[in-house]
Amino acid sequence: MEEFQLHEYAGGIAMAYHVKPNGAQAAISIYSSGEVIYRQGDPAGGLFSVTFGCVMLSRVTRTGNRQISGFFLPGETFGWELEPEHRFSAETVGTSSVQIHGPIHSPQAAEWRQSELVPSLTLLREQLMILSQPTADSRVAAFLDDQLTRQHSAHRIQLPMHRFDIAEYLGLSPETVSRVLRRFGLMELINAPSIHVIDVLYPEGLRKICSR
Amino acid sequence: MEEFQLHEYAGGIAMAYHVKPNGAQAAISIYSSGEVIYRQGDPAGGLFSVTFGCVMLSRVTRTGNRQISGFFLPGETFGWELEPEHRFSAETVGTSSVQIHGPIHSPQAAEWRQSELVPSLTLLREQLMILSQPTADSRVAAFLDDQLTRQHSAHRIQLPMHRFDIAEYLGLSPETVSRVLRRFGLMELINAPSIHVIDVLYPEGLRKICSR
DNA sequence: CGATCGATTGAACTAGATCAAATGGTGTGG
DNA sequence: CCACACCATTTGATCTAGTTCAATCGATCG
Numbered sequence: 496m497e498e499f500q501l502h503e504y505a506g507g508i509a510m511a512y513h514v515k516p517n518g519a520q521a522a523i524s525i526y527s528s529g530e531v532i533y534r535q536g537d538p539a540g541g542l543f544s545v546t547f548g549c550v551m552l553s554r555v556t557r558t559g560n561r562q563i564s565g566f567f568l569p570g571e572t573f574g575w576e577l578e579p580e581h582r583f584s585a586e587t588v589g590t591s592s593v594q595i596h597g598p599i600h601s602p603q604a605a606e607w608r609q610s611e612l613v614p615s616l617t618l619l620r621e622q623l624m625i626l627s628q629p630t631a632d633s634r635v636a637a638f639l640d641d642q643l644t645r646q647h648s649a650h651r652i653q654l655p656m657h658r659f660d661i662a663e664y665l666g667l668s669p670e671t672v673s674r675v676l677r678r679f680g681l682m683e684l685i686n687a688p689s690i691h692v693i694d695v696l697y698p699e700g701l702r703k704i705c706s707r
Numbered sequence: 708m709e710e711f712q713l714h715e716y717a718g719g720i721a722m723a724y725h726v727k728p729n730g731a732q733a734a735i736s737i738y739s740s741g742e743v744i745y746r747q748g749d750p751a752g753g754l755f756s757v758t759f760g761c762v763m764l765s766r767v768t769r770t771g772n773r774q775i776s777g778f779f780l781p782g783e784t785f786g787w788e789l790e791p792e793h794r795f796s797a798e799t800v801g802t803s804s805v806q807i808h809g810p811i812h813s814p815q816a817a818e819w820r821q822s823e824l825v826p827s828l829t830l831l832r833e834q835l836m837i838l839s840q841p842t843a844d845s846r847v848a849a850f851l852d853d854q855l856t857r858q859h860s861a862h863r864i865q866l867p868m869h870r871f872d873i874a875e876y877l878g879l880s881p882e883t884v885s886r887v888l889r890r891f892g893l894m895e896l897i898n899a900p901s902i903h904v905i906d907v908l909y910p911e912g913l914r915k916i917c918s919r
Numbered sequence: 920c921g922a923t924c925g926a927t928t929g930a931a932c933t934a935g936a937t938c939a940a941a942t943g944g945t946g947t948g949g
Numbered sequence: 950c951c952a953c954a955c956c957a958t959t960t961g962a963t964c965t966a967g968t969t970c971a972a973t974c975g976a977t978c979g
Contacts, residue, residue, distance in 0.1 A: 554836075560918040562836050577829045612824040617789045619831045624766075624774050626838035629878045629968090631935065658958065666839045668936055673959055690944085690958075706772035841936090843967065870926060880968055885927055902926075902976085920979105927974065934967075942959065949952080 525592040528655075532585040532593060539576035541595050542604045544611070545569050548591025549655050552583040563664035565622055566656060568645050572611040574599070589655035589691075618645075626666065628706055634665045635675045636704035639685070643695055651694050737804040740867075744797040744805060751788035753807050754816045756823070757781050760803025761867050764795040775876035777834055778868060780857050784808075784823040801867035801903075830857075838878065840918055846877045847887040848916035851897070855907055863906050 523546060526532065532543065535554050543550075545567050552564035552573060564583050567573050573585060576599065587593075597603040625637040638661070642652045654661070662669040676693075679685045684701060686694045695701060735758060738744065744755065747766050755762075757779050764776040764785060776795050779785050785797060799805075809815040837849040850873070854864040866873070874881040888905075891897045896913055898906045907913060 556918050558915060558918060562839055562918060564832060564835060575825055575828050577825050583832075612828065613787055613789050616787050616824065616828055616831065619828065619835065620776060620795075623776060623831065623835055623838060626835060627774055627876060627878045629880075664839060666841045668841075669958075670937080670960085671935055674935090677959080703770060706768050706770060706774060881926075882928085882969080883967055886967090889927080922979085923977085925974105925976085927972105929972080930970090932967105932969075934965105936963100936965075938961105938963085940959105940961080942957105944957085945955085947952100947954080949950105 522595045523592055524595065526587040526590070528587060528589050528591075530587050532587065533574075533581050535581055535584045537581045539574070539579055539581045540598050541574055542572065542597070542599050542607060543574045543585070544572040544594045544596065544607070546592045546594050549588040549653075550585050550591060550593065551588045551656060551660060552585050554583045561663060563660055565619075565664070566660075571618060571645070572596075572607065572615055575612070575615065588660070589653075631665075631667050631671050631675050632678075633705050634667065635672060635679070636701045637706070638665060639679075639693065639695060640698065640701050640705065643698060650696070650698070651692065654691050654693060734807045735804055736807065738799040738802070740799060740801050740803075742799050744799065745786075745793050747793055747796045749793045751786070751791055751793045752810050753786055754784065754809070754819060755786045755797070756784040756806045756808065756819070758804045758806050761800040761865075762797050762803060762805065763800045763868060763872060764797050766795045773875060775872055777831075777876070783830065783857070784819065784827055787824070787827065800872070843877075843879050843883050843887050844890075845917050846879065847884060847891070848913045849918070850877060851891075851905065851907060852910065852913050852917065855910060862908070862910070863904065866903050866905060 524532075526548075532550065533541075547569055550567040550573060552567065553561055554564065555561050566588065574581075576582065596607045599608065621641060625634060625641055628634040628637050639652065642654070643649070646652050658672050659669045662672045665672065676685070676687065679701075680687060682700075684695070684697050684704075686696055688694065736744075738760075744762065745753075759781055762779040762785060764779065765773055766776065767773050778800065786793075788794065808819045833853060837846060837853055840846040840849050851864065854866070855861070858864050870884050871881045874884045877884065888897070888899065891913075892899060894912075896907070896909050896916075898908055900906065
């Protein structure tokens, strides 16, 4: 079992050390909701992985529009950059903790890089399949199904992000996202006990809606 | 300058050897249009990169729908798999040649893996941004702009794939793709001398349409 | 020169966006 | 502890963008 040692907690940020099985330590930062881990244009230094909560990657285009690249969940790695600058901003969505693996080309990150690159690619490919869905229903359904998988849950999923962010990510309006979720509720596919929690009552039904 | 040695050519498939500067040889296959390189479900053996033409990755979902994962152009690498089976099919779009780097975990592929994974990730992330565009115009514009970049061209792009495939990739109907392209033509943003060739007359105009 | 398949165009319909208003939840101050 | 204010979300009504279905056009190939 892995162990966490909390070192300080001030102003919503904490540093801790993640004690790996082999005794090595990796720095862990704990963030409160909505904090920026790095900003688009910052020097691309590190490779990160989520240990708790959720991290949203987004960028602002030349024309001033915001695009959401994705939401990262525990066990998922982000911060890969080909260029010397981060092309996306990373911010927490809800209280979250993030493990820092050091600079992308550092020896510390090497092992991580090796083992996590292909999973990152696979993850991204799945996200692509969500966004190539033709209708709002199928997109939202695919999104929820993806969350089920990535949260390793049979029914309950956490959606700590705003509806607006989900909408922007899916290329839909927030009103449409809201309406689709309501409809899914009426169809008894899902149940939303609170705004940031959704119980998927009938996962197979969701999957049938995908790519229809 | 790199050298190609052609060894055989039968039934549209040829094997050749790509003579690298250091003298090492990497196998190259030449395919005619629409040939399948591997099929979804095939054992995931190899890592490939396009040397000429275009390769389309697609899959068929449980519900029988086809999804297009993307189009790969010269210099781009595909075939990454986390699991022992290919989750997508790869087929050529137009006459194409593909370099085979050997099994994904082989020493021959190691170097390639190292150098090409982050670029693959970056590429995929760009594609994600295309698909998260909210309107048909912005999607098609982003798609064309992406092709300009990836074909390293200032104006002319080749679109060897069918309109239907583009449409499926973008989550649009083929009619809409056709209409958008026609409209772009009327706006004198583009000019299509033939069905598979498009000249972008005013690239900056395309970019303004993206993410509007 | 016809046959076939893909692409385009047209017309009707529907899904989703937009604008506007109402609701609900959370935190703050009285 | 309650009332208010602020924000995100939901709901409603209208309008537009995109799909669908159908017909036409065009290129390629026997």
